[in-house]
Amino acid sequence: MKALVVYASRTGNTEQLAMLIKSELEQVVSDLDFVRIEDFHEDLLSAYQACVIVTYTWGNGDVPEEMNSLYKAIEQQPLSSLVTGIAGTGDQCYPYFCGAVDQFRDMLYVHTKLSVTLKVELSPQQSDAVKCRKFAEKMIEKVNEVTAVC
Ligand SMILES: Cc1cc2nc3c(=O)[nH]c(=O)nc-3n(C[C@H](O)[C@H](O)[C@H](O)COP(=O)(O)O)c2cc1C
Numbered sequence: 806m807k808a809l810v811v812y813a814s815r816t817g818n819t820e821q822l823a824m825l826i827k828s829e830l831e832q833v834v835s836d837l838d839f840v841r842i843e844d845f846h847e848d849l850l851s852a853y854q855a856c857v858i859v860t861y862t863w864g865n866g867d868v869p870e871e872m873n874s875l876y877k878a879i880e881q882q883p884l885s886s887l888v889t890g891i892a893g894t895g896d897q898c899y900p901y902f903c904g905a906v907d908q909f910r911d912m913l914y915v916h917t918k919l920s921v922t923l924k925v926e927l928s929p930q931q932s933d934a935v936k937c938r939k940f941a942e943k944m945i946e947k948v949n950e951v952t953a954v955c
Pocket residue numbers: 813814815816817818819820861862863864865866867894895896897899900901902903904926927928
């Protein structure tokens with residue numbers, strides 16, 4: 806299986822979360838790409854069976870600007886068999902906690918095989934490592950489910 810973890814991060818919290826998810830996934834996935842959004846081109850999406858998006862939230866519950874082209878590409882490309890997961894960090898002080906995760910979740914549910922969602926408060930803690938393991942397990946379960954049907 807070829808899988809992708811693509812993330813956006815300004816101050817490092819989301820990068821830490823993305824690295825935790827990556828370290829769980831790479832125990833079972835041999836072909837895993839780990840890419841910052843600035844280094845990713847959306848035309849490559851169709852090469853993957855599974856894609857994890859990890860994002861912070863900006864503005865008033867908004868998707869960060871650098872994630873917009875990925876968001877639009879998934880909406881427009883035929884990716885209905887791509888298994889996806891969406892994770893992110895945010896701050897509960899804001900009215901729309903992890904609003905970018907919610908926006909991606911709704912879109913991924915319609916356009917892909919959405920498997921799992923995770924929201925983390927600011928920088929990941931010890932307890933979040935367990936959640937990341939479960940996140941990775943859910944991704945693999947969904948890939949197996951989709952592969953079995955095909
Ligand atoms: C200007 C600004 C707006 C933000 N808006 C939100 C928001 O609407 N919802 C939320 O949950 N977090 C919001 N945050 C918090 C960030 O998403 C949070 O600090 C995140 O962990 C940053 O990730 P990073 O360290 O990977 O850049 C905002 C932060 C800033 C500075």
